[in-house]
Amino acid sequence: MKKIQNVTIKGTKDGLTLHLDDTCSYEDLKKELDRKLSNSTRVNDDQQLLSVKVKAGNRYLSDEQQEELKELIRQKRNLIVEDLETNVMTKAEAERMIQESEIVTVARVIRSGQVLEIVGDLLLIGDVNPGGTVKATGNIFIMGALKGIAHAGCEGNADAVIAASMMKPSQLRINDCINRAPDQPQDDENRIMECAYISDNQQIVVDRLQVLMKKRPNLTRFEGGR
Template identity: 40%
Template sequence: MTEKQHIMIKGVKDGLLFLLDDKCEFGVLVSELKNKIEKTHQQLLSGPLIHITVKLGRRIITEEQTKLISDIIRSQGNLMIQAIESDIPAEEKNKAHAELKVMATIVRSGQVIEFDGDLLLLGDVHPGGVVRCSGDIYILGSLKGQACAGANGREDAIIVASYLKPTQLKIHEIISKPFEEWEETDGLMEYAYIQDDAMVIQKLTLLHRENRLPIMMRGV
């Protein structure tokens, strides 16, 4: 049985069209794209200047993921990207961030808070407490319990906390390793996100790299 292909390459009037599967994991797409560019389709993609249009289907990707796709394609010197396009209307792309819940409370051991959208929690999450959202989680306090963002499939969701020392984090389907194993992190003003199918912790000052609007820009 042949392995399923997640990227189709078609010839069009002004170049080539890359059709990317919007159902598979982003990391799978990256691996297949590298393989096609460097090995299996090198003969097709070599020669004079070729204009490339990338179609994402209904997948929404971050600025960093867009750059990664662009860098892989441009590594073949004669390929020029004309556009990277999604079939989702702009208003639907912003829908995931349209609803922001602001809650002032302390989440104690045994308590579970669930919300469909983004959550701004003004308070602490104690060990044994759980916060679960379909969107982003912003905690202006200590996160020492569990937090799950992107619960309905959003791989680009993030978890932010003033003091980030949880028992467990989960974004989409990626679960963090035990936080005592994290190196060089003091927990102060940090956020978690997914990169290359792994969870990454960064200082909040680097949040701009995710190309996100600050909460205050969303009417809070």
């Protein structure tokens, strides 16, 4: 009977890919991984640094176990861990992913000194007054006047956008980019609904709402009609 391999090493043009069996015990997996990598690095002793991708399949790995496997690989002379993938996530991670894909609707006025912070996209029906702040991990859509601070993609989403019926912010933030208020804002009666996004040169740009269809084609989640 052919013995099942707990670790399969495949060479690619970019380095090595390690396929880890997801049915054996974690301890058996570590032992075989260490043995096979030791043999592999002795053969490749004189070669340059190799990038390693680890695919753990349907095995759940805690943060501690992931770091332990990465450290085991790093100890080999010419191996660098580029990525570790697993198909399994915790309930908390799944709930977080669902939250981040939802649009949270809030109907209120954000007054001076108040901070509204949500996970996912924010649809605010109301104004953000000077001194007020709205923050979202995703996009921010304001059906009202934005006169305070808006921070979209606050946990690292550079593709997030900000849109408002009246764009008169004291400050705009997207990811880690910041754009202060314009020195000479246009008259209120001439204002149309506008949006802000990070351009290709990593600057926040304020433009007509219509440009989002071209700049962020994946923004729309639903397509209706024929």
